[in-house]
Amino acid sequence: MPTIALVDDDRNILASVSIALESEGYRVQTYTDGASALDGFQQSAPDLAILDIKMPRMDGMELLRRLRQRTDLPVIFLTSKDDEIDELFGLKMGADDFIKKPFSQRLLVERVKAVLRRFQPREASATAKVPDAARNLDRGALSMDQERHTCTWNGQPVTLTVTEFLILYALAQRPGVVKSRNALMDAAYDDQVYVDDRTIDSHIKRLRKKFKQADDSFDMIETLYGVGYRFKEA
Numbered sequence: 425m426p427t428i429a430l431v432d433d434d435r436n437i438l439a440s441v442s443i444a445l446e447s448e449g450y451r452v453q454t455y456t457d458g459a460s461a462l463d464g465f466q467q468s469a470p471d472l473a474i475l476d477i478k479m480p481r482m483d484g485m486e487l488l489r490r491l492r493q494r495t496d497l498p499v500i501f502l503t504s505k506d507d508e509i510d511e512l513f514g515l516k517m518g519a520d521d522f523i524k525k526p527f528s529q530r531l532l533v534e535r536v537k538a539v540l541r542r543f544q545p546r547e548a549s550a551t552a553k554v555p556d557a558a559r560n561l562d563r564g565a566l567s568m569d570q571e572r573h574t575c576t577w578n579g580q581p582v583t584l585t586v587t588e589f590l591i592l593y594a595l596a597q598r599p600g601v602v603k604s605r606n607a608l609m610d611a612a613y614d615d616q617v618y619v620d621d622r623t624i625d626s627h628i629k630r631l632r633k634k635f636k637q638a639d640d641s642f643d644m645i646e647t648l649y650g651v652g653y654r655f656k657e658a
Contacts, residue, residue, distance in 0.1 A: 426451070427470045427472075428470060428472050428474065429465065429472070430442060430452055430454050430474050431455045432502065433480055435456070457481040458475070459482040460481075472500070473491070474500045477503045488519060492517060496583050498539045498543045499518070500539060503523075520586055543573070563655065566644070568593055570593070573586075580639075582634050590611055591608050591624070591631065600654060600657040601654060602648055604652040608624050
C-alpha cells in the first residue's frame, strides 16, 4: 500500500489521522514541522504528503516550495483559515487539493484515495493490453508518457504535478479543440472533489510558466475568453 506522510504540529491530528489512514491499509510517516519532514522525505520518500500550513520552523507553503524544486509528489494541504488567498497561492505553487479544518476523517481518506488514483499509473494488467503508443502522447515538441508520468518539451524535462499533467494531457489529446473549464475539471479531478473556475485558471498559469522556463517562446495553450482553453494546432 502507498505511504502517506502527515505533517502537522498538532499531535492530536497526527494521532487521529494516522489511525484513520492505517485502518485503510496505508503506511503513515508523521512529522511535527516542515524542516523535519523535508529531511525525512530525503531518507524515505512518501507517495503522498498531507501538510498543515501553519507550523513552526518551516510552514507548509515553504515545504511545498522546496519540494516542487525537485519532485511532483502529490500534496494535500490542511488549513484552518477561511481566507481563499492561501488556497489560491497554494494551487499556484502546485498543491493538488485543500481540506479545511475541522474535517471528517472519512473526507480526508476519500481525498487521499482520489489524489492517489490520479497520480498512480493504471494497473499493470490494464496497461499491458495497451500499446506503448497509446500510453504516450506526442504533439510536435511536446512528449508525454502516462505510465512514467513524464513530460518533455523539445527534449527538455518539464516537471508537472498530477493535476497539471492531467489538464495538459486532456488539452493536447485533441489540438485545436476547445476544452471548457468544466471539462478540464472532469479530466483532472475525482467526482467527489469540488473545485471552482479559478482553480483551473491557476493550474493553466502554472503550466504556462513552467513551459516558458523551458522555452520562452512557448504559446501552445490558448485562452478563449468565456469558453475555455485549447492546445494550439501545429
